[in-house]
Amino acid sequence: MNAGGHSPEARKVAREAAQWLALLESGAAREQDHLQLQRWRDSHGAHESAWQKVQLLRQRFRGLPLALAMATLDRPDPGRRKILKQALCVSALVPTAWLLGRQLPLEVWQADLHTATGEHTRSSLADGSTLQLNTDSAVNVDLRSRLITLVRGEIALKVPGSAALTVQAPYGRFTLSRGEVCVRLDREDCQVSVVSGTAQLQPLQGPPLLLPEGRQVSLRASGAGPVSAFDASLPGWRERVLMAQNQPLGDFLRELGRYRPGVLRWDPALEALRVTGSFRLDDTDRILALLAASLPLQVQTRTRFWVSLVPRHKSV
Structure with a gap:
C-alpha cells in the first residue's frame, strides 16, 4: 500500500474533488448539486482539504486567461474570440488533470505497459506469451528475469510452455509454466484465478500452494484466503x-x-x-x-x- 497522498483513499478523495470541480466548471450544476457538494465537503475533513486545494489550483490557473478574456472577448474578431474561448476551456481542465496526475503513484506513469480508464491492450511478448491489460492497469516486464510486476489494475497472462513466468504482486507472487491466469489487484487483496494449467503461489505470509485449473484465491497482507471454484467465463473483459x-x-x-x-x-x-x-x-x-x-x-x-x-x- 502506498502511504500519504498516494494511498488509494487519498486518490479517491482527490478524484472526487476534481470531479466536483469539473461539474461546476461545466456550467451544468444545479442547486441540488451545490447542496450535495456542501454535504460532501462537510462529511470529512479530508474532503474539505481536497476541495480547498482544487480551489487554490483553479485560482492559480485562472488568473491570466480571465485577464485576457476581459481584454479580448468584446473585440469584433470572431476568430479571436473562438480561440480564446477554447483556451479558457483548456485552462479550466488543467487543474483537474494536474491534480489527478499528482495523486497517481509515479510507478504507474513509469510502468513499461499501462492503460487508461476504459482502455484495453493485448501484447505478444518476445517469448510467445500473451499479456492483456484491463482498464486502468500497469505492469513492468522483465523477460530476462522472467518476471512481470503488477503495479496496478488487472491482467490476463497466457504462457505457451516454453519457459515459466513469475508475476509479482504486492501480496505475493506466483509462477506459471504453461496455461492462463487472470490477476486483479484491489485495495486490500490480489485475486488470482487460473483459467488453465497450474500456478505455484507464494503469499507474503504462510506456506506456498498449488492452484489448479478452475480455482481462484485472494492474496492479502496476512496470507492466502480460502481456495474457491472459478468460472472461466466470468473475466469477459478479455474479449x-x-x-x-x-x-x-x-x-x-x-x-x-x-x-x-x-x-x-x-x-x-x-x-x-x-x-x-x-x-x-x-x-x-x-x-x-x-x-x-x-x-x-x-x-x-x-x-x-x-x-x-x-x-x-x-x-x-
Whole structure:
C-alpha cells in the first residue's frame, strides 16, 4: 500500500474533488448539486482539504486567461474570440488533470505497459506469451528475469510452455509454466484465478500452494484466503465484454464504473434491481441505454463525464 497522498483513499478523495470541480466548471450544476457538494465537503475533513486545494489550483490557473478574456472577448474578431474561448476551456481542465496526475503513484506513469480508464491492450511478448491489460492497469516486464510486476489494475497472462513466468504482486507472487491466469489487484487483496494449467503461489505470509485449473484465491497482507471454484467465463473483459448473471445492479454499476471516465451515480433505490446479460465494453453509453430499456430507470446526462441513473419518472 502506498502511504500519504498516494494511498488509494487519498486518490479517491482527490478524484472526487476534481470531479466536483469539473461539474461546476461545466456550467451544468444545479442547486441540488451545490447542496450535495456542501454535504460532501462537510462529511470529512479530508474532503474539505481536497476541495480547498482544487480551489487554490483553479485560482492559480485562472488568473491570466480571465485577464485576457476581459481584454479580448468584446473585440469584433470572431476568430479571436473562438480561440480564446477554447483556451479558457483548456485552462479550466488543467487543474483537474494536474491534480489527478499528482495523486497517481509515479510507478504507474513509469510502468513499461499501462492503460487508461476504459482502455484495453493485448501484447505478444518476445517469448510467445500473451499479456492483456484491463482498464486502468500497469505492469513492468522483465523477460530476462522472467518476471512481470503488477503495479496496478488487472491482467490476463497466457504462457505457451516454453519457459515459466513469475508475476509479482504486492501480496505475493506466483509462477506459471504453461496455461492462463487472470490477476486483479484491489485495495486490500490480489485475486488470482487460473483459467488453465497450474500456478505455484507464494503469499507474503504462510506456506506456498498449488492452484489448479478452475480455482481462484485472494492474496492479502496476512496470507492466502480460502481456495474457491472459478468460472472461466466470468473475466469477459478479455474479449471486451462485461457479463452479469442475476447480479445486483449496484454491483454491476460499480464494475461498469471502472471502464468510464468521470462520474457515474445512481439512486440507492436502484441497488437491488437485477441484471443479466453480456454487454460490450466498447460503448458504455450504450450499456446504460440498454439498462434503461430493460429496467425501471432512466439515464440523466449532465455532461459526457457526469451521468446519473434514477428511478423512472423521478428527477435528481
